[in-house]
Amino acid sequence: MKLHTFKTGGVHPAENKIAAGKPIINLPLPAEVVLPVSQHIGAPAKPIVQKGDHVKRGDRVAEAGGFVSAHIHTPISGTVVKIDTARTPQGMPVEAIYIKSDDADREADAASMADSAPKRTDAEIAILDSKAIIDLIKDAGIVGLGGATFPAHVKLMPPPGSKAEVVIINAAECEPCLSCDDMLMRENSREIVKGVQLLVKAAGVNRGIIAIENNKPEAIAALTAASSSAPGIEVMPMKVKYPQGGEKQLIEAVIGKEVPSGALPIATGAIVQNVATAYAVYRAVYHNEPILDRVLTIHNGTEGKNLRVPLGTILSTLVEGNDYEKIIIGGPMMGRTASTLDTPMIKGTSGILLDSRYAHRRPTEPCIKCGACVNACPMGLEPYLVSTLSRLKQWDEAEQEKIANCIECGSCSYICPASRPLVDYIRVGKAKVMAAIRARAAASKS
Ligand code: SF4
Ligand code: SF4
The missing domain is CATH 3.40.50.11540 (NADH-ubiquinone oxidoreductase 51kDa subunit)
Incomplete structure (x- = not known):
């Protein structure tokens, strides 16, 4: 059988999928959730609840803040205890809604979750x-x-x-x-x-x-x-x-x-x-059910598991201990290094990687102009060049070299025999160039 794939670039990193075949474990609802209003690309959602409000599982607690935005719902019944900042895995502050349940809330949630029948018929x-x-x-x-x-x-x-x-x-x-x-x-x-x-x-x-x-x-x-x-x-x-x-x-x-x-x-x-x-x-x-949880993989190098986790659950409650050489949220290629697990589960959290094999980078050496990064790039870029332009803050030249087309896949960094942090520099340059492109577009409209 002919298998389909893309033509340009690509790499073959070790799969290390040790959680494959491990059944999904449904985690119980936590007693408290922290729901950031920014869990999506686009405008943050706007809270529609206040401190002291009582909410039920599935209630909308924040409205989409624009055309490209999304509503946020609570996976637990409870009382809004505060609207305050929470920390992203990288330690950045973000507005979040804190909800706490009591015994009556937990009983009500258990009863509603026990009713697993669809809420709409096939005919409807x-x-x-x-x-x-x-x-x-x-x-x-x-x-x-x-x-x-x-x-x-x-x-x-x-x-x-x-x-x-x-x-x-x-x-x-x-x-x-x-x-x-x-x-x-x-x-x-x-x-x-x-x-x-x-x-x-x-x-x-x-x-x-x-x-x-x-x-x-x-x-x-x-x-x-x-x-x-x-x-x-x-x-x-x-x-x-x-x-x-x-x-x-x-x-x-x-x-x-x-x-x-x-x-x-x-x-x-x-x-x-x-x-x-x-x-x-x-x-x-x-089931007429908003998005209240998602499945993620936790991988520590020797063990892996797949958990269905209510949104707003604090990630540190999902792992044992706190003595990890490095925490990556997501996978090893596109995931982001985290400074803390004292951060809530959000819609985009697909994995927690604690594998020490991904903790250390080899020492960076000078580019040997081997071209491996060029061959690996699925977007047809010249990663050694765009990363250098970004490092030198030559944003106009980086834009001409189409840095905005980078999908931040990390293939170039992965393949580089000199261990150059190509995608790290490219991410910075891409953010600068994208901001400049947006500013020009806004100026041309006004
Ligand atoms: S991270 Fe960007 S430059 Fe590097 S291989 Fe992927 S698309 Fe190309
Ligand atoms: S893969 Fe690394 S060493 Fe080779 S050309 Fe690209 S940046 Fe230079």
């Missing part, structure tokens, strides 16, 4: 049109759960002049160490296929492709069986290559179309949604 769902489904996705606060956290409903509303032709479900999970999507697919394949059918209908297309790397045979088998009676839904096994789950790389791999530089992915006719997002869509429509 069959008559929902595209707008109705998009509204339910928006109401549920669903964002891209692969880590990008772009509001899912916005992607389903292409800008004027563009038209969707296909929904691609990103089930590649190409990051080493992470297995949360793999296990979700094995355990919830029928629900995911229903979610994909809803996304296909919402997008106004008749084709949905679930793209999975070929190192997940159980997930491929489960989804193939679940989609056998779902017209228009197909499962596409992919070659194992990082970063297969990059949006542009996945589109090219699946439908053979390149996203033009500076254009949105919809320019190819494709709408990409993560597989966990599809599951959240199923929950939103069938």
